[in-house]
Amino acid sequence: MSAPLVVSIPHRLGREEAVRRLKTGLGRAAASIPVMQVEEERWNGDSMSFRIRALGQIASGQVDVADDHVKVEVVLPWLLQRFAEMAQATIRKRGQLLLTKDGGK
Structure with missing residues (x-):
């Protein structure tokens, strides 16, 4: 099994608001993202485990929300x-959009 792809996204929203924005x-x-679909999303407090399907393949992961950053x-x-770099950039970009002050509106 390969090492996980890890992305840390800083924010200034506080934990509660960041979780709210991520959930919605x-x-x-x-x-x-047309080639991807979420198969499972399960929240437990400030953490979410998920499973997605992309190009017929299953990927799984974890999102942990802290007061000043989100770790995916x-x-x-x-x-x-082979798409890891592109996935990392996409996760960072989408996460920043959700977690900016006006991005959750």
Whole structure:
């Protein structure tokens, strides 16, 4: 198994507001990526585990929300590892949009 792809996204919203924005905006963000669909999203407090399907492959991961940043870890199957850099950039960009002061509106 490969090492997880880890992205840390800083924010200034506080933990509660960041969780709220992620819960309401994650579906919209995923829907805007046509080759990806969320198969499972399970929140437990300030953490979410998820499973997504992209190009017929399953990837799983964890989102942990802290007071000043969100950490996203994704384990990509070997077939999707060649897209790791692109996935990392996309996660960072979409996350920053959700977590900016006016991005959650």
